[in-house]
Amino acid sequence: MFQANIVRHELRRSLKSAWWWALGIASVHLIYLPFFRTFADNAAVLEKSLKQFPKAFLEAFGMGRISMATVLGFYTLIFLLVQILLAIQAARYGVALISREESERTADFLMTKPVSRLAIINSKLAAALTALLATQAVLWLVAFAGWAVFNAGHGYDQGRLALILSSALPFQLFFLSVGLALSQMVRLVRNPTPYALGLGLGMYALSAFNHMAGEIKLEWLTPFQYFDPATLALNGYEAHFLALDLAVVGVALALGYWRYLHRDIPTVT
Amino acid sequence: MKPIYLYELRSNLKSLLIWTGVVALLVVVALAKFEGYRNSPELLQIMESMPKALLDAFGMRAFNLTTLEGFYGVMAVYDYLMGAIAAAMWGANTIAKEEYNRTADFTLVLPLPRTRILTAKALAALTTGAAFVLLTWGISLIGAQRYHPTPAFYAFLRLEMAGMCFIALLSWALGMAFACLWKRPRQAASAAMIVVLAAYILSTVQALDQRLDFLKWFTPFKYFDAGDLYRHSALNGVYVTLTLVITLVLVAASYTAYSRRDIAL
Amino acid sequence: MNIIETQDLTKYYGQVRGIEGITLSVKEGEIFGFIGPNGAGKTTTIRTLLGLLFPTRGSARIFGKDVVRHGPEIRRDIGYLPSEVFFYEGMKIRDLLHYAAGFYPGDHTQRIQELTAYMELDVNRRVDELSYGNKKKVGIVLGLLHRPKLLFLDEPTLGLDPLMQRRFFDLIQRENRENGVTVFFSSHILSEVQRLCNRVAIIREGHIVEVSDIRALQQNSYKKVTVIAPDLTPDSFQLPGVADLRVEDGSLRFYFKGDINQVLRRLAALQVQDVTIEDPTLEEIFMHYYA
Helix, strand or coil, X not given: CCCHHHHHHHHHHHHHHHHHHHHHHHHHHHHHHHHHHHHHHHHHHHHHHHCCCCHHHHHHCCCCCCXXXXXXXXXXXXXXXXXXXXXXXHHHHHHHHHHHHHHCCCHHHHHCCCCCHHHHXXXXXXXXXXXXXXXXXXXXXXXXXXXXXXXXXXXXXXXXXXXXXXXXXHHHHHHHHHHHHHHHHCCCCCCHHHHHHHHHHHHHHHHHHHCCCCCCCCHHHCHHHHCCHHHHHHHCCCHHHHHHHHXXXXXXXXXXXXXXXXXXXXXXX | CHHHHHHHHXXXXXXXXXXXXXXXXXXXXXXXXXXXXXXCHHHHHHHHHCCHHHHHHCCCCCCCCCCHHHHXXXXXXXXXXXXXXXXXXXXXXXXXXHHHCXXXXXXXXXXXXXXXXXXXXXXXXXXXXXXXXXXXXXXXXXXXXXXXXXXXHHHHHHHHHHHHHHHHHHHHHHHHHHHHHCXXXXXXXXXXXXXXXXXXXXXXXXXXXXXXXXXXXHCHHHHCCHHHHHHHCCCCHHHHHHHHHHHHHHHHHHHHHHHHCCCCC | CEEEEEEEEEEEEXXXXXXXXXXXXXXXXXEEEEECCCCCCHHHHHHHHCCCCCXXXXXXXXCCEECCCCHHHHHCCEEEECCCCCCCCCCEHHHHHHHHHCCCCCCCHHHHHXXXXXXXXXXXXXXXXXXXXHHHHHHHHHXXXXXXXXXEEECCCCCCCHHHHHHXXXXXXXXXXXXXXXXXXXXXXXXXXXXXCCEEEEEECCEEEEEEEHHHHHHHHCEEEEEECCCCCHHHHCCCCEEEEEEECCEEEEEECCCHHHHHHHHHCCCCCEEXXXXXXXXXXXXXXXX
């Protein structure tokens, strides 16, 4: 159930914005990577001092789990910032997916055409997903190319880097689908930006605090924890978090679809 | 002018409540975390043995996380970030929404000079931003009560909130400038947001290497760095002046541009 | 055959009434007028029929198919001109028309050319730079480019200059006459409804007040009577069926519904200077319904 011309139309619009997001992601890499060399030298001192403490203790505080003197360790710093951008991008696409037609008053144009709502949402989702994948392709490219240039003689496990990068897909799916569900729960989204920022940065803030040890655990609330860069670099995916992520995606999509297929389209004045 | 001001204030109320809710949530979460840090000598030892570069990367330099001041110091950057984003959004949308909601033709033909309409709207956004800072302050104080804060804590929190206030002020002016200068009204808030986020990313980059120290001039998040506030127990006069000057320039540019702006239909 | 058929169609927005108990049918090939003041529920009715809103109660069928279940199928043969048209920012008219045409099977290039030429549109212009009237023209082309069998017009002439209005009416009448297009014409401007429509429904506060043949509405129900005579008093025409009686400067004016001979008998008893008995305009009938 797809409508080819909607896919084309949406793709043309979303690829234009995907290009800017990709540019942002590339800039973060280009700003950070040149400092790996000096940072690695400094961090060598750190290694020594950290060794004095019991490992379990350090891990509890989310520090010193991975050495910043290594390529993958340093990359966790970069990837966290990249995740913020990926989160906001995906959330924005999700929130705006349907609501954009309403806030820009084109919903009546589109929905009086002989297409089912199912075909509309499928096509738009396919286009948004393509734009996200295009962004991720750029991410893979700059990550691998960047490290080839700036590795400062340090070797690294390329498979592990690929694994970290691959997490971008389930990570963005979370924000895309939750954003979509969110947009369909309110009557009318006039401007998707606050919603996208709230979702993306809110999840980031939750995760930032979870990095510190404490009484309550919040890791099951935020995809920044499902796909924590340091954990990915050290241990790979955690099966239960990946499953949880996909479950949330499934539920959010179901909710978004169900609402869209059954709701009144508001007129905007 | 007064009705416009009141109307805008009322229409910002909902988002103010949402942002306040987010701050409250953050404080609750952070304080729950603080339980694990409080009075932990082992942690103190670790922190002290860590190289500065690493602590910088985590934004924890100069903070003793086992004390309330230290903990609130770490939270500062999130307060700043939220203050900046919320204020930029209000600054931009209060003005720009007239155009993308197509009500501009109604408002701008009222028998008032444009500059006064702009003043009413800008003041409404500013009031909302100020209310947000005050609410954040209040929530932070309430959250801290359980731990019997010292006078030093109150003094530090006051500095931190002053920092948040200045950052919000700057972001408000930024948002306003985008709404007045940017051609596409719908994008004004997003564009302002990109600048805020870029400044934040710049502030994290700045910590990476000493040679990047000069970057601090380009990101207001560093002007009011909570670590500096903690060390010096005072705002840095140079940065405060710089903030006010930039704000003034942005506001002046906004007024000039808006009075000549072609209003989109 | 009925093209549109609604049965107790009702739409509430939460607690707020949109339309209530709308039952009407539109026959194939007719131009059906739908009149009522702003906020009466005209647009709600159309948007429900188009599947943009889901009815709270009741049902509607177009081409014999339920509008909720068979929306996409039905919409293949429907054209819609909304009262205010909005398009995607940054697109050229040509691209927009092309995009819209892509939803309907077949090639519509030539039809688009004919219509844009007829409406005097420059397809290279960007849609967000268009004036209100020009947007409306694009809307007209969009509504007709796929040769629909049923056309919904919601306040279509709003923003068109008189010359273009005329062209537009000619176009609609031609579509109706030559291609048998059924037209559902919603408006609050009666003169245009009067000019175009065969039958009208009058909607008020969400309810259908009356459905009637346009001529029947004008001829059979009320006559407008004006009498000029000396010594007139309002009592001169105290009859059942007289409404809105007014005396002005020695002339007496009223509307009458019933056996006209009764009026003639009263007139014969008077020494009249002048008398006119005419069909009221739709405007006047309309005022009566909303009085």
